[in-house]
């Protein structure tokens with residue numbers, strides 16, 4: 001409620017955030033980012049919500065950070081305000097977030113998608129880091145997350161040339177989990193989101209945390225961390241419920257505890 005740049009709705013157990021600044025192709029102003037942050041934080045607090053979708057329009061997921069807002073900024077202003085710091089708030093959300101991407105996901109738009117847990121692309125999606133053309137560089141994880149997603153050579157080529165990648169290339173490179181016809185994107189994303197939301201929220205968050213730890217840890221530390229969380233699931237009601245439902249050939253009822 002009260003949002004200027006996004007639409008927020010709950011579809012059953014799925015929270016949906018739709019970027020809605022069509023005149024600027026969903027360029028990510030500070031205002032827009034703050035609204036995304038507050039919407040996803042509300043969904044994190046909402047016990048009914050099990051997963052979140054962030055999407056844009058058919059023409060643009062987001063055409064980057066707002067160039068008109070950044071244009072005149074000085075180094076001192078950028079540094080003193082720790083420009084872009086609040087963008088990372090998204091990565092503190094513990095419920096899974098699916099980016100459903102149609103059209104342009106450029107610069108900060110591509111980085112926003114990469115901060116989500118799963119990217120599903122419509123067949124007209126376009127990904128790129130064109131900052132070099134503007135005399136700057138990716139500032140919200142583009143030089144770090146892209147290389148982990150698609151490897152050094154492809155990431156370097158995108159960042160240094162500013163060339164874009166289409167949906168099929170993005171899937172081949174491993175940036176997106178799959179490509180679907182543009183008009184079916186939201187329905188497909190909803191199916192995936194609903195499936196995730198049908199499981200124990202507690203276990204789902206543990207699984208997300210374990211997978212994400214692989215970004216930060218060595219293999220040995222990561223496997224140790226995974227093992228501890230795996231052990232911890234045996235202290236939950238939902239592990240007992242999930243396994244006894246299997247043995248008793250019935251559908252489990254999750255209690256998120």
Ligand code: HXC
Pocket residue numbers: 023024025027028063064065066067068084104106107108109111130131134137138139140
């Ligand atoms: C502000 C933007 C914008 C942006 C588009 N618009 N992208 N405004 N910031 N990033 C505005 C245009 O100014 C225009 O408004 C309107 O949206 C429609 O855009 P057009 O260019 O007329 O549309 P089209 O010809 O279809 O071209 C689409 C496009 C192009 C290829 C996506 O808009 C484009 O190249 N945009 C910039 C992409 C980019 O460089 N992104 C990286 C930004 S830097 P008016 O009012 O003029 O009609 C970045 C830094 C990241 O993201 C740092 C970390 C976050």
